[in-house]
Amino acid sequence: MTKTNEEQLLAKPNKRKRKDKKSFKTRLASIIMCGPISVWSVLFIILPIILLAFMSFMTKGPLGRVVYKFTFENYAEMFKPVYFTVIKQSLIIALWTTLLTVLLGYPLAAFIANVKKKTSGILTVLMMLPLWVSGLVILYSFVIMLNKTGVINQFLLNLHLIKKPLNLLYNNFAVIVGMIYMFLPFAVLPMFSSIEKLDKGLIEASKDLGAGPVKTFMKVTLPLTSPGIFAAVILTFIPCIGYYMVTDMLGGGTNMMVGNLIYRQFTISRNWPFGAALAMVLAIVIFLMLFIYTKLGGDLDDLGA
Amino acid sequence: MRMKKLLALAMSAVMVLGSLTGCGSSKSSSSGKADSINILVWEGTWSEDAFKDFTKKTGIKVNVSYIDNTDTIISKLVEGNANYDVIDLESAYVKTFVDNDLLAKLDNKSLTNKKNIADGIPAATGDEKMEYTCPDMAPGYTGIVYNKETCPIKITKFSDLADPKLKGQVAMVNSTISLYGAALEALGYKASSKKESEVKEANELLKRIKTNVKAFVGESAVSQLENGECSVALCWDYITLCNDSKDNWDKFAVADIDSDYEMFCQYWSVPASSEKKSAAEKFINYMLEPDALAKCYKENGGAPLLKADVIKSYLPDGYYDNPAIAEYEKLEKKSWCVAVDDDLISLMDTYYTELMGED
Numbered sequence: 001m002t003k004t005n006e007e008q009l010l011a012k013p014n015k016r017k018r019k020d021k022k023s024f025k026t027r028l029a030s031i032i033m034c035g036p037i038s039v040w041s042v043l044f045i046i047l048p049i050i051l052l053a054f055m056s057f058m059t060k061g062p063l064g065r066v067v068y069k070f071t072f073e074n075y076a077e078m079f080k081p082v083y084f085t086v087i088k089q090s091l092i093i094a095l096w097t098t099l100l101t102v103l104l105g106y107p108l109a110a111f112i113a114n115v116k117k118k119t120s121g122i123l124t125v126l127m128m129l130p131l132w133v134s135g136l137v138i139l140y141s142f143v144i145m146l147n148k149t150g151v152i153n154q155f156l157l158n159l160h161l162i163k164k165p166l167n168l169l170y171n172n173f174a175v176i177v178g179m180i181y182m183f184l185p186f187a188v189l190p191m192f193s194s195i196e197k198l199d200k201g202l203i204e205a206s207k208d209l210g211a212g213p214v215k216t217f218m219k220v221t222l223p224l225t226s227p228g229i230f231a232a233v234i235l236t237f238i239p240c241i242g243y244y245m246v247t248d249m250l251g252g253g254t255n256m257m258v259g260n261l262i263y264r265q266f267t268i269s270r271n272w273p274f275g276a277a278l279a280m281v282l283a284i285v286i287f288l289m290l291f292i293y294t295k296l297g298g299d300l301d302d303l304g305a
Numbered sequence: 306m307r308m309k310k311l312l313a314l315a316m317s318a319v320m321v322l323g324s325l326t327g328c329g330s331s332k333s334s335s336s337g338k339a340d341s342i343n344i345l346v347w348e349g350t351w352s353e354d355a356f357k358d359f360t361k362k363t364g365i366k367v368n369v370s371y372i373d374n375t376d377t378i379i380s381k382l383v384e385g386n387a388n389y390d391v392i393d394l395e396s397a398y399v400k401t402f403v404d405n406d407l408l409a410k411l412d413n414k415s416l417t418n419k420k421n422i423a424d425g426i427p428a429a430t431g432d433e434k435m436e437y438t439c440p441d442m443a444p445g446y447t448g449i450v451y452n453k454e455t456c457p458i459k460i461t462k463f464s465d466l467a468d469p470k471l472k473g474q475v476a477m478v479n480s481t482i483s484l485y486g487a488a489l490e491a492l493g494y495k496a497s498s499k500k501e502s503e504v505k506e507a508n509e510l511l512k513r514i515k516t517n518v519k520a521f522v523g524e525s526a527v528s529q530l531e532n533g534e535c536s537v538a539l540c541w542d543y544i545t546l547c548n549d550s551k552d553n554w555d556k557f558a559v560a561d562i563d564s565d566y567e568m569f570c571q572y573w574s575v576p577a578s579s580e581k582k583s584a585a586e587k588f589i590n591y592m593l594e595p596d597a598l599a600k601c602y603k604e605n606g607g608a609p610l611l612k613a614d615v616i617k618s619y620l621p622d623g624y625y626d627n628p629a630i631a632e633y634e635k636l637e638k639k640s641w642c643v644a645v646d647d648d649l650i651s652l653m654d655t656y657y658t659e660l661m662g663e664d
Contacts, residue, residue: 062647063383063405082655085662148533167473169534170519252520253479256661267376268481269654270647 049283056277064270074277083261083278090258093247094240097179101187101236102229104180109191109228113198124192127185135182139249142178143169146250170252178246183239187232194228195221230298238286258282339584341366342390345381347571348373350393350442350607352600359591365584373524382407382576389576390585396570397482399438400431400644408437409575415586418593421611425637429572430644438572439589443608446636447483447541447567449560450526455536460560463491466537467513475514476529476538479521481653483567484511486643487539490564497643499652508656512663521661530557541569544629548606554628559636568640595619608633 056074061067077083112123130138145151148165156162168174198221206216222229244259253260258278265275294300344356348371356367372378375395381387382402394402402408413419416439426440449460457470466475477484486496488507498504519535520526526540527549537560546553573589575582591597595611599619602609608630609616617625643649 060647063379063401064647065383082659082662086658089662143528147528150532165533248523252518253523254515254518254521254661256658260661261658264654264658267374267380269650270376270379271651 052276052283053280055273056280058273058276060271060273064272066272071273074274075281077274078277078281086256086261087258089255090241093175093179093255093257094237096176097183097240098187098233098237100176101180101183102191102232105184105187105232106191106229108184109188110195112188112192113195124189127188130181131185135245138181139178139245142174142181142250146174169250170254172251174250175247178250179240179243182243182246183236186235186239190231190235191225191228194225194231198224227298230293230296234289234293234298238289241285242282339365339390339581341368342581342584342588343368343370343388344391344393344588345370345372345378345387345389346391346393347371349605350571350601352597352604354604355592355597355600358597358600359588362591363584363587365587367588382578387576387578390579390581391588392574392576393441394429394438394572394574396427396429396568396572396642397645399429399572399574401646402574403431403437407577409577409579409582410436411439411575411589412582412586415583416590416593418590421593421595421615423610423612426610427568427570427642429570430642432572438574439593440570440610441573441589441592442571443610444568444570444633444637444640445541445544445608446559446633446640447478447480447487447539447569448543448636449537449539449562449566450530450543450546450557451537451560452530452533453556453558455533457536460537460562462563463487464510464514465560465562466517466539467510468517471517471537473517473519474536475517476520476522476526476535476540477514477518478526478540479523481650481657482643482645483539483541485653485656486567486641487564490641491562493564496567496641497645497649499649501652504652504656508660511660515660515663543632544606544608544627547627547629559632565639565641566636568636568642570642 055066057070057072059067059069059071059073108127112120112127115123143150146168147153148167148169150168152168153162153165157165202220202224203216206220211219242257242259242262244257244263247253247255247257248260262275262278262282265271265278269275290300342365344367346369351369353369356369360366370389372393375398378392378394379398379401381389382392413435419439422440423443426443428435428440429438432438449463449466451460456474458465458468460466465471466477482496485504485507488510489498489503490496492503492506492510494500494503494507520529522529522538522540525542525545526535526538527542527545529535530538530540530542530546531549531553543557543559546557573592575585575589579585593611595616596619598609598611599616601607602620602624606627609620609624613625
């Protein structure tokens with residue numbers, strides 16, 4: 001062994017010590033940075049999901065108590081046709097809402113992305129305003145606006161445009177209007193982000209090559225902004241499935257959504273294990289959708305994850 | 306590894322802290338006399354001024370929590386982390402609470418104001434001797450209320466709600482017991498029937514009625530009736546409508562049908578877990594004083610629980626002119642009340658899900 005090698009060998013432990021010290025500092029910094037959010041996530045996201053999964057295999061006891069006896073019955077129960085109808089109804093409402101929200105939101109997002117930066121900022125804030133107000137307050141405002149003695153009917157009656165009040169409340173029209181209002185900001189924001197990032201040179205190039213506005217939109221703009229559209233679909237569709245306040249308050253509660261069904265299990269029916277099983281299935285459906293989204297090239301960052 | 310240890314430590318700390326949060330309670334002084342009680346009561350029924358008067362009189366502070374459904378009480382008491390000394394219990398659930406040993410026996414000797422209660426106020430099913438409960442409000446009814454000016458048909462039976470002329474004009478409470486109980490009664494069965502065939506038949510009737518229903522309401526159908534969205538409603542709001550405005554006295558009425566209506570009553574009771582039973586009973590007794598109850602009626606309305614000669618002088622002039630008071634006295638002889646249990650709720654709720662799944 002040469003001297004140089006010996007020196008090198010002697011130097012290694014010191015280097016390792018320095019490296020250890022450095023890595024300890026890095027780790028400490030990561031703990032300080034990520035520790036609180038990790039603890040929060042474990043306590044309020046992971047643990048509740050584990051608890052929910054555990055409860056979904058337990059048995060319902062008297063007075064809503066949970067009996068710790070393992071069973072698959074809660075999952076088997078879901079295959080009853082009565083629950084399929086509720087799931088089907090929720091999916092139909094969620095699909096319509098998503099479709100209309102994205103169709104209305106896209107032009108709005110394109111408009112916001114193409115105006116001056118200052119105006120765009122103001123419009124974005126205006127777009128987000130409803131998110132700062134309680135959903136319940138918004139829905140009550142809709143009830144006040146849409147009912148037979150409400151603002152819209154009174155306005156139309158005063159202008160003699162109608163002879164008797166219109167039926168604007170407690171129907172599918174009111175549900176869809178309410179749903180779109182609630183979820184429009186969630187759809188517009190990712191689409192706006194996608195449209196804003198779009199390289200305008202590509203649109204110019206398409207025009208230069210002789211493509212008309214429709215062809216440019218279909219061949220260039222739409223494909224390049226599709227991640228934003230997909231993100232909008234996910235962000236609208238997922239909460240829509242479980243969201244039952246709109247159907248209850250504006251639709252008159254004549255149809256049950258999955259959200260209602262889960263809520264009833266935890267309150268009126270006092271069947272927590274079955275409610276947990278329903279919630280687990282809903283969570284799995286959401287995870288699957290996110291999985292498909294990422295597999296198709298979607299970025300979870302666009303969803304705020 | 307260290308990260309894991311840290312995480313484990315943090316979690317343990319939070320769990321220990323969490324387990325300690327339930328330890329806080331309303332205090333008892335060193336002499337054993339309670340200086341505060343926790344009560345759980347229904348929204349829109351009571352007067353906070355009456356509670357303050359009780360504090361002035363006895364020195365016992367009243368910490369009030371409000372509920373809007375019995376499920377909240379059940380889950381709080383069953384989970385065992387509730388810390389209430391007095392609860393305001395719905396008649397349908399008294400039997401369940403008594404059977405599950407969730408209530409303490411009341412010392413009726415200390416409830417001297419019970420003598421003020423009007424004759425005919427019923428005891429709850431499951432506590433016929435009123436050992437665990439004491440009425441706190443006069444009975445209410447789930448009736449068919451209609452607008453005399455806009456309702457297109459004369460309603461003489463429950464199934465009239467399925468008349469096509471009422472398309473889009475009906476509002477109904479979304480309580481399973483109220484809905485299925487009414488349908489079962491209308492079909493000539495017991496409102497508490499657990500026979501699948503009978504409940505199924507009731508469900509078919511409700512499905513036919515549903516084609517006319519514009520809205521199922523959780524708490525109140527007052528707005529639907531007042532703003533003209535619906536001309537008829539199966540609801541518990543007749544008295545609220547009459548309290549809202551004197552115009553409603555001539556505008557709305559309760560349909561006189563061939564089957565009985567659901568009656569519901571509220572009862573004071575003390576949870577078995579309460580350590581301040583004596584103070585709780587003092588409170589219950591105080592709330593049976595005419596002055597205290599009159600304050601509640603002045604704020605929220607309602608048929609008086611106490612004998613007219615005891616409370617009348619404390620109420621505003623003309624209080625008894627409210628047609629709902631006379632109507633409710635009439636309904637008392639024509640009503641049913643069920644004691645719910647898990648099986649009944651489970652059976653009715655399955656059919657309710659089917660009913661709501663129908664387009």
